[in-house]
Amino acid sequence: MEFSQYPVDALLKITNRPDLVFTEGQGMWLTDHQGKRYLDYLQGWAVNCLGHSPQCLQDALVKQAAKVINPSPAFYNEPSIELAALLTENSCFDRVFFANSGAEANEGAIKLARKWGKLNKNAAGEARYEIITFNHGFHGRTLATMSASGKTGWDTIFAPQVPGFPKAELNDIASVERLITDKTVGVMLEPVQGEGGVLPATREFMQALRKLTQERGLLLIVDEVQAGMGRTGELFAYQLSGIEPDIMTLGKGIGGGVPLSALLCREEFAVFEPGDQGGTYNGNPLMTAVGAAVLKELLAPGFLQSVKDKGQYLRGELLKLCEKHSLDGERGEGLLRALKLGSNIGAQIVDIARDMEPVGLLLNSPRSDLLRFMPALNVTKEEIDQMISMLSEILGKIKG
Template sequence: MPLALSSTAATTSAPSPVFERFATHALLPITTRPDIVFTRGSGSWLYDHDGKRYLDFIQGWAVNSLGHCHPVMRDALAAQSGLLLNPSPAFYNEPMIALADLLSGLSGLGKVFFANSGAEANESAIKLARKWGQMHPDAAGRARHEIITFANSFHGRTLATMSASGKPGWDTIFAPQVDGFPKAALNDLASVEALIGPRTVAVMLEPIQGETGVVPATADFMKQLRALTEARGLLLIVDEVQTGCGRTGTLFHHQQAGVRADIMTLGKGIGGGVPLAAMLCRDELAVFQPGDQGGTYNGNPLMCAVGLAVMRTIAAPGFLAFVQAQSEYLSAGLLKLSATYGLEGERGAGLLRALLLGRDIGPQLVEAARELSPDGLLLNAARPNLLRFMPSLNVSRDEIDQMLTLLHGLLAKHI
């Protein structure tokens, strides 16, 4: 006899027709999902089980950098699947080597470790910094392990990366937290300096705090933070999981401030929709010994072949200039809507942007957008008072115009 999902689930009404058709009751409930099932995607569009299409301005939370089912990804998957899937991370494979070389050349960071998710990449960065702190102890000979992070930051869902995150409430969900992550205030250098102690080894920064509502670290702050960490002998870890791989109009967002990271993490867009991430570091920081770090699927050729195709596309001449142009077009359209409806403006960089609503109607707009007919619209409310936009990096102006027109109609009904 099947078990009920929970006491709450057992008292709810009968499953929807979608649940009956697709047996989705077997999935562990970890998020509130609408009663639709997506069956295929193409570019900026998703199609559900009834054939309805949706203009997707979420793209897997900034994951599908080239949109749904881009030909270069399909071709890479097909070609590699006929050659080699997973020889084990204990051996070299060609896509692993090629992608590592490409990332090293693009970033100026000499060493690359592959992982499956941004959280794993950040976990690797934390481990590497702590290993470095063991090898470079404080004046009393004690290992340095503390990593200063920031309030409202988001670094992942492992126990260590949740502890590193400054998301409100996360300190109690799976308490006790992993210690060693004091929180500073973003764009406040004095708050960082006040937390530096003899056990501090690094500072870990998201150049733009995406999950808290697309809140950027200023260029001046990043420059000052880099100068401070260098002066105090600390590592600078830049979490580019959401902002990297062309999302903000440059390959990596911190490049826009003219600073250099000691350690950088990538995820989301690097795989364009497949599970792939990376941790990169300067050559002199490559202090892991065999057995210190690993993972069953790390650097597997199937995912690396896709990542190689994605990164070659993003790094191709003219691609990032296109992203920048589309960013300016989207920003102008959002500002026009803001002026029309008396909202509070927009912010962001590249194709990671937020429309500031000035009132807590974001979730209602997200639901209403999805229910539009004949075409739905997929939006995200990272906070109740704003909408976050993360379209594919190759989104067309026609698709931006379609989104703005649909959003215009929604705002007219809800403002």
């Protein structure tokens, strides 16, 4: 099948892609090279928090591109200062470092924690460096963040792993406490495990974890690369539990579609010295101008409440599907939700949905028995209804 004027073999194969090229996108919709439209419930894996090509993103890019694109991170630039101020004014954090991807932000968090552990040694005068992470967690694809992740099989792909990441069980505070040693410097987790199958940490667990880390003099690091930026109905997922972490990472939604991420920390943990951390594009004004535009949209009156309302609506419609097709239930927070299928039909559903005519549906199955939904935060109820109707049609054919 000819679907591009260029040879696709020039791309390094890192995933199995279908034979189509997306050429346009608007809101919840994508259009391919043949003009077919797709209702998109991936949104770049929770990246396009305002949908495809929102006007505010277009305006920010055009306006900033006419001013300055890259003055070098050795100098201040206005968009990065503005975005840092917006983030600290609306969170419990005081300092921000901008990067390009969630993995890079998480790598920075690991480095910051280890630097703090070097300055705040244990009773024997030794640096602390171990960070307790969680089975089924996902923190990125660098060697350190893969080692921190609890994804099955990742301990052997690029072995040996980076040491120092013992694994606990989400929502089991005793499993965390058992792993604490004199080498432990902190605990790092996703408030909602996205790649693990949309597994939320309970309010009680997050509160117990905050208490335990404070009592033991440990850092609490929240990876909100997927769950942050309004995805759960709160601006940041840690706010669901009424706690204040020490370090937070953001990615995906903060750029609304452009490569941008952030590492945030409270003042007492801002221990990097000049030369400890950096990056050619950190704080790039073109990207941070977009980030500021995105964040202003999320902070607009009523926006986050609308995410909560539509999250509840999606939850209700998914539960109706469960009843109609004898599925195992749903879970999630806000507009990050999962449908438990009860059998290993996830990949089959994804393929059938994409190939539907005349309109396709883009879905994600991070586990074979599960579908994950990551719509734009401004998705409409009509677009939720349309997805539910299409998915119900597929389930009816598969399950009979």
